[in-house]
Amino acid sequence: MTSKFRQSFKVVDKALLRWFPGHMGKGMKQMQQKLKSVDCIIEVHDARIPLSGRNPDFKYSISGLKPHILVLNKMDLADLNYKQEVEEKIMREQKISKIIYTNCKNSLCPGVKQIMPTALSLIKGSNRYNRSENIDSRIMVIGVPNVGKSSLINSIRNTILGKKSAAPVGAVAGITRAVQHQIKVSHDPLVYVLDTPGVVSPTIKNVETGLKLALCATLQDHLVGEEIIADYLLYWFNKNNHFDYVSYLNCDEPTDDIRIVLAKAAIHRKSSIKYLNFDGSYIYRPDMQGMARNFLNAFRTGVFGKVLLDNDLL
Numbered sequence: 001m002t003s004k005f006r007q008s009f010k011v012v013d014k015a016l017l018r019w020f021p022g023h024m025g026k027g028m029k030q031m032q033q034k035l036k037s038v039d040c041i042i043e044v045h046d047a048r049i050p051l052s053g054r055n056p057d058f059k060y061s062i063s064g065l066k067p068h069i070l071v072l073n074k075m076d077l078a079d080l081n082y083k084q085e086v087e088e089k090i091m092r093e094q095k096i097s098k099i100i101y102t103n104c105k106n107s108l109c110p111g112v113k114q115i116m117p118t119a120l121s122l123i124k125g126s127n128r129y130n131r132s133e134n135i136d137s138r139i140m141v142i143g144v145p146n147v148g149k150s151s152l153i154n155s156i157r158n159t160i161l162g163k164k165s166a167a168p169v170g171a172v173a174g175i176t177r178a179v180q181h182q183i184k185v186s187h188d189p190l191v192y193v194l195d196t197p198g199v200v201s202p203t204i205k206n207v208e209t210g211l212k213l214a215l216c217a218t219l220q221d222h223l224v225g226e227e228i229i230a231d232y233l234l235y236w237f238n239k240n241n242h243f244d245y246v247s248y249l250n251c252d253e254p255t256d257d258i259r260i261v262l263a264k265a266a267i268h269r270k271s272s273i274k275y276l277n278f279d280g281s282y283i284y285r286p287d288m289q290g291m292a293r294n295f296l297n298a299f300r301t302g303v304f305g306k307v308l309l310d311n312d313l314l
C-alpha cells in the first residue's frame with residue numbers, strides 16, 4: 001500500500017544551507033590551536049540525531065589524534081531502542097574511543113558520572129605527545145551549538161566538586177562565543193576542562209541534515225524559519241506514523257499541509273495577529289508563526305514522546 005504522506009522533503013528556500021555566523025569560523029580556528037594543549041576530546045552531540053549533523057571538521061581534523069569520547073546528550077528526549085545499531089554504525093565509520101549517553105537535566109545521571117573516570121583512563125593509556133610531563137589533565141569539550149556542552153561541564157563539576165555552574169547555559173544556540181578559560185573540574189587528580197563555542201559546518205549539504213539540526217534547536221529558528229522547521233516536523237511525524245500532533249494541534253485528521261495545520265490550531269486557540277487595512281479598519285489573521293513556535297517547543301520539550309530523527313539512516 002502506498003502512503004498518502006510525503007516520502008521526501010523539499011525546501012524552496014535554500015537560505016538555511018548558508019548559515020555560518022562569523023564567530024564559528026573563529027571558534028574552529030581557536031579549537032585547532034588549543035588541540036595541542038589538551039589530552040582528550042569530549043564531543044557532545046544530540047542523542048536524537050546521533051548520525052547526522054556532527055561537524056565533519058571534528059571528524060577529520062580534530063579527532064583521531066587524541067582520545068575522543070562521544071557524548072550523546074539529551075537522552076531524556078531520545079528514543080534509545082536503536083542504541084546498539086546506532087553505536088555500531090558510528091564505530092564502523094569513525095575512530096571513537098567511547099560513546100556515553102547523558103541527561104544533564106538529571107543530577108543522578110550515571111552517564112555523567114562515567115565520563116571523568118573514562119577520560120582519565122583513556123588519557124593514562126595514551127602517549128600524551130608533547131604533554132607527557134604535565135601533571136594536570138586537560139580535556140576539550142566540542143560540539144555543534146546548543147547540544148549541552150556547558151551543561152555537561154557544569155554537571156561534571158557539580159558531581160565531582162559539588163560546585164554550581166561555571167559555564168553559561170542557554171536555550172538558544174550560540175551562547176558560548178569563544179574558547180573559554182580552563183574550568184577546574186577535579187582537584188585530585190587535577191583536571192581542567194575547556195568549553196568551546198558550538199560550531200556547525202560552513203555548508204550543510206543535505207537539506208534534511210540542516211532541518212534535523214534546526215529541529216533540535218542547534219541552528220537559530222529565525223535563520224531557518226519557524227514554519228519551515230514545523231513543516232519538516234510534520235513531514236517526519238507523518239512519515240513515521242506518529243500522530244499525537246493531531247489532537248495537540250486540534251486537527252480533524254493527520255494531514256501533510258502545514259498551513260492548514262497551523263491555521264486551524266491558531267483559530268482554535270484564538271491566536272491571531274492584527275493587521276491594518278488600507279481603509280483604516282483592522283483585519284485579524286491566524287498567528288501561523290506563533291503556532292509554529294508552539295509546535296516546535298512542544299516537540300523540543302518531549303510532549304510528543306522520545307524520538308530518533310535519524311531512524312532513516314540506520
Ligand SMILES: Nc1nc2c(ncn2[C@@H]2O[C@H](COP(=O)(O)OP(=O)(O)OP(=O)(O)O)[C@@H](O)[C@H]2O)c(=O)[nH]1
Binds near residue numbers: 168
Ligand atoms: N532535555 C534536556 N535539555 C538539556 C540537556 N542538557 C542541556 N539541555 C538544555 O539545552 C540547552 C543548551 O544547553 P547548553 O549547555 O547551553 O548548550 P551548549 O552546547 O553549551 O550551547 P552553545 O554555547 O550555544 O554552543 C539549555 O536549554 C539546556 O538546559 C539534557 O540532557 N536534556
